[in-house]
Amino acid sequence: MKYETVIGLEVHLQLATRTKAFCGCSTKFGQKPNSQTCPVCLGFPGSLPVLNEDAFRFALKVALALNCKIQKIIKFDRKNYYYPDLPKNFQISQYDMPLAYDGVVRIIAEGAGKDIRLSAYIWKKTRESSCIRKERITALSITTEAACRFLR
Amino acid sequence: MESIDSKTVRHVALLSRLSLSDKELEAQSRQLTSILSYISKLNEINTDAVSPTSHPLTSLKNVFRKDDLKPSLSTDDALKNAPAREGDFFRVPQVIEGK
Amino acid sequence: MKELYSLSAHELQKMIAVGEVDPATLLDAIFDRIGSLDKKVRAFALADKTKANDRLKRASEKKLGRLYGIPILVKDNICVKDEATTCASKILAGFRPTYDATVIRKLEDEGAVLIGKANMDEFAFGSSCETSCYGPTRNPWDLERIPGGSSGGSVAAVAADETIAALGSDTGGSIRQPASLCGVVGLKPTYGRVSRYGLIAFASSLDQIGPITKDVRDAALILNVIAGYDEMDSTSVDVPVPDYTKSLTNDVKGLRIGVPKEYFIKGLDKDIENSVKKAIDVFKKLGAKVSEVSLPHTEYAVSTYYIIAPAEASSNLARFDGVGYGFRAKESADLIDMYLKTRSEGFGDEAKRRILLGTYCLSSGYYDAYYLKALKVRTKIKEDFDKAFKDCDCIVTPTSPTAAFKIGERMDDPLSMYLSDVYTIPANMAGIPAISVPCGFTANGLPIGLQILAKAFDEGAIFRAAYAFEQNTDFHLRKPKL
Numbered sequence: 001m002k003y004e005t006v007i008g009l010e011v012h013l014q015l016a017t018r019t020k021a022f023c024g025c026s027t028k029f030g031q032k033p034n035s036q037t038c039p040v041c042l043g044f045p046g047s048l049p050v051l052n053e054d055a056f057r058f059a060l061k062v063a064l065a066l067n068c069k070i071q072k073i074i075k076f077d078r079k080n081y082y083y084p085d086l087p088k089n090f091q092i093s094q095y096d097m098p099l100a101y102d103g104v105v106r107i108i109a110e111g112a113g114k115d116i117r118l119s120a121y122i123w124k125k126t127r128e129s130s131c132i133r134k135e136r137i138t139a140l141s142i143t144t145e146a147a148c149r150f151l152r
Numbered sequence: 153m154e155s156i157d158s159k160t161v162r163h164v165a166l167l168s169r170l171s172l173s174d175k176e177l178e179a180q181s182r183q184l185t186s187i188l189s190y191i192s193k194l195n196e197i198n199t200d201a202v203s204p205t206s207h208p209l210t211s212l213k214n215v216f217r218k219d220d221l222k223p224s225l226s227t228d229d230a231l232k233n234a235p236a237r238e239g240d241f242f243r244v245p246q247v248i249e250g251k
Numbered sequence: 252m253k254e255l256y257s258l259s260a261h262e263l264q265k266m267i268a269v270g271e272v273d274p275a276t277l278l279d280a281i282f283d284r285i286g287s288l289d290k291k292v293r294a295f296a297l298a299d300k301t302k303a304n305d306r307l308k309r310a311s312e313k314k315l316g317r318l319y320g321i322p323i324l325v326k327d328n329i330c331v332k333d334e335a336t337t338c339a340s341k342i343l344a345g346f347r348p349t350y351d352a353t354v355i356r357k358l359e360d361e362g363a364v365l366i367g368k369a370n371m372d373e374f375a376f377g378s379s380c381e382t383s384c385y386g387p388t389r390n391p392w393d394l395e396r397i398p399g400g401s402s403g404g405s406v407a408a409v410a411a412d413e414t415i416a417a418l419g420s421d422t423g424g425s426i427r428q429p430a431s432l433c434g435v436v437g438l439k440p441t442y443g444r445v446s447r448y449g450l451i452a453f454a455s456s457l458d459q460i461g462p463i464t465k466d467v468r469d470a471a472l473i474l475n476v477i478a479g480y481d482e483m484d485s486t487s488v489d490v491p492v493p494d495y496t497k498s499l500t501n502d503v504k505g506l507r508i509g510v511p512k513e514y515f516i517k518g519l520d521k522d523i524e525n526s527v528k529k530a531i532d533v534f535k536k537l538g539a540k541v542s543e544v545s546l547p548h549t550e551y552a553v554s555t556y557y558i559i560a561p562a563e564a565s566s567n568l569a570r571f572d573g574v575g576y577g578f579r580a581k582e583s584a585d586l587i588d589m590y591l592k593t594r595s596e597g598f599g600d601e602a603k604r605r606i607l608l609g610t611y612c613l614s615s616g617y618y619d620a621y622y623l624k625a626l627k628v629r630t631k632i633k634e635d636f637d638k639a640f641k642d643c644d645c646i647v648t649p650t651s652p653t654a655a656f657k658i659g660e661r662m663d664d665p666l667s668m669y670l671s672d673v674y675t676i677p678a679n680m681a682g683i684p685a686i687s688v689p690c691g692f693t694a695n696g697l698p699i700g701l702q703i704l705a706k707a708f709d710e711g712a713i714f715r716a717a718y719a720f721e722q723n724t725d726f727h728l729r730k731p732k733l
Contacts, residue, residue: 019219019222023217023222024221024223034230035226036224037224037230039349042225044349044350044575045336045343045452045570046450048448048483048484050216050482050483051216052219055219056216078566082169082569082590084574084586087570087574087575088569088570089570161607164614167610167614168594169591170591170603170607172595179600180603186665192554194558194625196551199630202631204629205627205633207442207486207682208442208681209486209488209682210707232349233577244586245584245585245586247586247587
């Protein structure tokens with residue numbers, strides 16, 4: 001049986017903001033567990049998220065650098081799943097109206113140029129650390145089309 | 153719109169991390185069927201050319217927060233409502249039993 | 252000489268300002284009243300006299316605010332720092348927020364004295380205050396009957412003079428419907444008028460906090476304090492807060508009032524229909540211009556709501572999982588077992604029903620047919636109001652199709668319970684403000700409410716109409732015999 005390998009990439013970039021995606025807590029790495037938290041990032045009842053302006057600007061810069069078209073209206077959606085490091089048991093992400101689309105980067109593969117198409121969306125990512133409650137950092141997720149195909 | 157059977161209710165219950173006794177399952181299936189049947193009224197309206205309203209605010213305006221540090225809670229305050237605490241951590245049962 | 256506890260906030264404000272009433276004496280009178288009545292009425296989830304006195308002391312130590320010394324009760328889904336805040340649910344047993352809701356901070360900045368937390372339907376799921384884990388609150392007009400819900404405790408306490416005023420929350424009618432069933436004033440502000448920061452969310456696109464009071468002037472006074480932009484709430488709107496008391500002119504000459512024909516249908520109690528029609532005559536006599544309007548998608552409001560609200564609730568309630576706060580089931584084999592046991596033991600039947608309904612409507616394969624469809628019908632409901640408000644300043648309707656029913660009467664039939672919200676739901680769908688004011692009594696002495704709606708951010712028109720109606724009738728002066 002012949003298989004075709006199809007590879008696309010999903011690249012997560014951490015945006016270098018001073019504070020978290022949706023609250024004013026510090027993003028400083030390596031601090032004591034659960035010492036940089038507040039009702040918002042802990043998902044305490046009654047708390048509400050407010051988007052970090054710099055996170056948005058940085059994401060826009062990356063999207064433009066990757067030759068993306070920017071949506072006129074973007075939307076955040078909730079990705080609902082249960083896990084102990086996800087305080088609200090949903091992740092604030094983007095589904096059908098993400099930040100940017102139709103971006104392209106040109107690479108050299110096997111001696112020839114190749115265009116890889118991609119899109120970008122903003123989400124609140126958990127950053128690996130020793131804490132059970134992980135840091136809520138703004139991330140940009142850049143997803144390419146199926147970029148490489150190999151027939152064996 | 154269809155009615156909802158016990159198998160579907162059990163599946164939806166698991167998605168929302170609820171476990172129902174047989175008695176509860178029967179009662180919820182019955183009541184949800186009655187509600188969904190009433191709700192199917194919405195099929196009477198043609199909404200092909202209608203855009204959805206997710207929130208009632210008419211003038212959309214970008215709302216941001218400046219990237220300025222605000223005081224965080226102390227670790228004690230963050231953990232004071234925790235049902236189980238170990239040092240500076242929230243304690244939870246292991247993800248899979250025995251692993 | 253009237254009892255202190257029976258007075259309104261604006262009357263007491265004047266008396267406190269000239270030293271005629273000592274706020275400590277007022278607080279004593281309120282707690283005596285609570286002590287003698289609440290065994291019967293059961294409006295309170297929490298009442299703490301010592302803490303209330305401490306709060307009064309703190310209020311007295313700073314510049315005296317617009318609500319100095321006024322006792323206020325808040326619904327148990329509004330966070331008060333270090334005070335038990337449970338949404339009348341076992342799953343939040345013992346939860347003490349680390350912060351105050353914005354509305355609490357605003358009230359206390361103006362010297363109001365929090366006296367406790369009011370009973371409610373669990374997580375605001377209900378129209379009768381029967382789904383509370385603490386048991387039902389009783390209607391002060393007939394203790395065998397429900398007070399309405401979900402802000403049943405807040406409303407019953409105001410009706411019974413167990414508090415001077417209260418805060419409730421309204422998602423599909425939860426301030427207005429109980430206000431009408433208990434003969435008091437209840438206002439749902441425009442969506443975004445009052446901050447939701449610290450309100451434990453039910454349906455984020457529908458919820459609003461609002462005042463529950465003995466008369467219209469008090470509602471205006473409290474709205475003046477709690478309204479306003481809040482940077483902690485992205486849905487809070489930066490529109491200036493006018494002085495709503497300036498709308499209390501007792502003059503409705505030329506005010507254009509619309510009466511929607513779709514609201515006078517089968518299922519509307521005859522006594523209620525008659526009272527509302529008499530109320531419309533009062534407006535005509537006072538010089539308002541009354542005309543018929545049409546809100547053609549009214550009949551779809553309940554269906555739309557019972558998709559959107561449970562869908563949003565199912566997501567908002569996912570956080571109650573025994574990890575960070577509240578109840579955790581004992582002896583779980585592993586994490587998923589802990590989630591299942593905690594949520595199954597912690598939530599009541601109605602909460603589970605709404606979570607199941609909401610999750611189903613959002614799940615893969617059903618999202619378009621249910622949730623997306625409902626959002627589109629919501630647009631149609633909103634457009635109905637936009638069109639109607641081109642020709643009128645206010646819309647007047649009954650608040651509830653029936654008066655208070657007996658405790659237990661509808662608990663086995665959730666759908667019949669849901670239908671009691673038919674007149675109140677559309678305002679939440681469209682995000683517009685609406686008030687309920689007392690407008691009569693049924694043949695067996697139960698209160699009837701009149702609902703007045705206006706365009707977004709036009710609470711002024713509502714206050715103008717409501718105040719004129721109130722000042723030219725005396726329904727608001729009658730009290731239950733307790």
